Amino acid sequence: MTRALALLALALVPASAGAGAAAPPKPLALTAAPAKLALVGSGAAAIRIRNPGTKRIAVDVSPAGFALDLRGRPRIVRPGSARSAARWLTLRPAHLVLAPHAAAQIRVTARVPRAASPGDHDALVVLSAHPLTRARVEVRLRLGVVVLVRAPGAVVRRLKLGPLRVARRGSTRALELVAVNAGNVTERLRRVRIVVSRLKTRRLIESVAAGARELRPHTRGLVVFHLRTRAQGLAMVSVVIPAEPGRAAMRRAYRVRI
Numbered sequence: 001m002t003r004a005l006a007l008l009a010l011a012l013v014p015a016s017a018g019a020g021a022a023a024p025p026k027p028l029a030l031t032a033a034p035a036k037l038a039l040v041g042s043g044a045a046a047i048r049i050r051n052p053g054t055k056r057i058a059v060d061v062s063p064a065g066f067a068l069d070l071r072g073r074p075r076i077v078r079p080g081s082a083r084s085a086a087r088w089l090t091l092r093p094a095h096l097v098l099a100p101h102a103a104a105q106i107r108v109t110a111r112v113p114r115a116a117s118p119g120d121h122d123a124l125v126v127l128s129a130h131p132l133t134r135a136r137v138e139v140r141l142r143l144g145v146v147v148l149v150r151a152p153g154a155v156v157r158r159l160k161l162g163p164l165r166v167a168r169r170g171s172t173r174a175l176e177l178v179a180v181n182a183g184n185v186t187e188r189l190r191r192v193r194i195v196v197s198r199l200k201t202r203r204l205i206e207s208v209a210a211g212a213r214e215l216r217p218h219t220r221g222l223v224v225f226h227l228r229t230r231a232q233g234l235a236m237v238s239v240v241i242p243a244e245p246g247r248a249a250m251r252r253a254y255r256v257r258i
Helices: 002-011
Strands: 031-033 036-040 043-050 057-068 074-077 089-092 095-098 103-110 119-131 141-151 159-169 172-181 187-189 193-198 204-209 213-215 219-227 234-241 250-257
Touching (some): 057 219, 089 119, 103 141, 172 187, 213 219
Antiparallel strands (some): 089 103, 119 141, 159 172, 172 219, 234 250
8 A cells, every 4th residue: 555655646746856956866766758648549659767866777667557536646446447548558668777877768559449438548657666786675666657548439528517515624614526527538627716705795705726637537526625715604606617628618606605
């Protein structure tokens, strides 16, 4: 469990993150670019990996299932799950050695089965590195690159808005919106905003934006809006989701006691 969480914490971080000029070189280090690959149907792409550390390292490359939980946190799932593309991937080479400051390429080839359901399928390319020199305590570094494979067929966009609820944590409050992706492609929720106003007078209380997140096909997730206002009582909350390519703008109003 600890290894899985450590891997996934790095899975969505761009390879250049944390590479400041003032950072001292590390004995064990590995970077990968891009942080995400997108393939349309069967095809191939490359991941460039580099060893910026001071020791020779061995790198093992393997596929894994990938998903997001209710709050958008990445997690590993079974490779055979319905929307996983892990079994479609061939990775070459599967093992390699990198000298300090050396770079190499991993070729990712996807073979989409004829019976695959149309739309987006996800996988994770797991890169596991360890020094070649033996030590009393073995240290391994793991990171992942997300791979999205779109199987051919009709694209279905069906985003639904569910209930809106108040979540209280100590003295802070947030509004949590349940969003459901009933379509077969990933929905990107960016610049989603709520407008909170008095129920009777419609006087504006505040406007709050949520952080960007993604919804995989046939999943649901929470869009969280952190409230700053101290106002209490019944309020009218208007949720506004801007249009995206292939998806019209959405708006829904809720009556909520904040």
